[in-house]
Amino acid sequence: MNHALVHVLCFGNPWHGDDGFGLHVLRRLRDERRLPPHVHAFDAGTAGLNAIPLFEGCTKAVLVDAVKTGAKIGQLHRLSITGCVPAVDQQGMHGSGVENLLAALPAAYPNSTMPELVLIGAEIGQIAPFTTVLSPAVAAAITQAVNLVTLECTSRDR
């Protein structure tokens, strides 16, 4: 089967507790070597707009991040992102989060077809600064998140 290229972009600050959820998922993906050759996984950290090049050349991008929607902490969300993402008026590169990154993508690649975008997010609560340890509920979501990411990368309907 000829797989198109999939990029897995894991976001977060590993030093700020649950905010680093995406990077914990990345570590597990790498440790377990579960990603097939057509999948490239990246530590997008807190790159903001600097993560734009990580979308280059892929037909699908799976974003892994911590989210806050008011749901139960540790709950996983799968969000298929279609159409233009509205930007947040932050006016600062260091304040540009994933929303602004996605909003900037069409401008960054005006003559290219946008990749399919899927977000796998774990609901988090209060962020504990200066710790690499996840809260128990968020840590418990890693295994399922890894399964979901793997599924996204291997599903035939990509």
Added chain:
Amino acid sequence: MTGGLRKIRMGMEVNRVEGDMEIQVELECGVVTDAWCSGTMYRGYEQILTGRDPADALVITPRICGICSTSHLYAATSALEMAYATPIAPNGTRIRNLCLMAESLMSDARHTFLMFAPDLCNAAYADHPLYEQVCKLFAAPFRGRIARETVEHSNRILQVVICFGGQWPHSTYMMPGGVTCPLDAARLRECLGAVEFYRAWYERSILGCATERWLALRSVEDFEEWLEEDPSHRDSAVGVFARYGRSIGLHKTGGGTPHLLSMGCYYDPEGWQPPFRDRLCLLPSGFYDGEGKRIEPFCEGKISEDVSHAWYLDPGRPCHPWDSRTVPARRAGGPQYSYAKATRYDDRVVQLGPLADLVVGCDPLITSLFQAQGPNTWLRQFARFHRPVRVLESMRQTVQELSAHLGEPTFEPCDPKRDGDGCGLINAARGSLGHWVKIRDGTIENYQVITPTTWNGSPRDAAGRRGHWEESFIGLELKDLENPVELYHVVRSHDACLVCTVHFLRPDKVTTFHV
């Protein structure tokens, strides 16, 4: 509304290297009468590096900044080269220069069009005849045409760094002796393609004319004539900024200290070799004495750090960076109010940035404007429109040079020494950046980083003199305390690249403004 005496506190992220900064200003009848810049966060890169293998600096220091990581890598590598007295492959220096130039283009565009220019769309100017045109170009987030184009083009030009460094930011491809990547024709073609793509955009959207035409402007008169010469000039990004910026008075604010410092940039590939005595740079170093109105040779030994008003252990006297320590000592009371040190040159407060770099480098157009206006908000930003044109020319020349030296190495093997002192000085996008290292018994004994923000955002020194940013606010008139857009312009013109927040403190409430 212009109230009487009241305090305003502005919080913005900066620090010794990067992080948080608060600015507090005092107003009388709506005019700033005093100011204090406070770096509120300590990150301690200097302490992280102490005791480590010197090569660790090549991996750790690029993490200091997500915008200027190439600058930090270049400075760190140069510091080690000086400490080791090791020769550098000229092609290695050329590739470093090329990558630093690419980062400069990215930074100038993102700062100007994604951070500074959106303030021109502030509602305070809604009645201005050019307001609609300004918003069509610069409105945030990514609504203005130039803002959208900036995302694409600032991203594409970084391909130059990726060609050699594999990634941007936070790459580590420079090593003492050169760069670790080979040089081949395919890479050069890719670089040249990125440069030409950027140049085409700059001519089409930013200048409204060919770069050659722009570089022919050598005086105030030339520029004014150019501005009226053609509608494509007037309606280009720089044309609109120039007209609009002056009409709202940006050329009359944000002067700050009259002294300018530039440590020079882009080492001469053939000349920058041990013993590194003369600073042989393509963009020369120097100190502009704002009182004597003359440019003097730059002397690295005249740099000192004063911590009388900073939360560090105070040796009781200003110290040169090699002898300086960065040991945090926060305490209540006392005159200290910042984690930024008061960095001085020859015991004088100086300002750094593209304006300083171009004045010291004797750029004809910027020098002419500077002589006519002195330092100010408008000119500081105008310099960021102008500098990329020169940088594009330098990039083309550098690619040509690399093509002429295609078969030569990019790296000279280095024999690290057990002991040595070195400093790496280059110009990052926001001004001169310095790394100082002392190596003893094969490990780092002392490492000091002085960024342009440390200079510009410094607190008072032992003599009570304000830092440059503090000084640049004095006399600034705020027409509406609910919307202090004048403060935003001054802050932004210094390329405080981070999220800025203004807090107005009142007895009954705190209002927060994101700038």
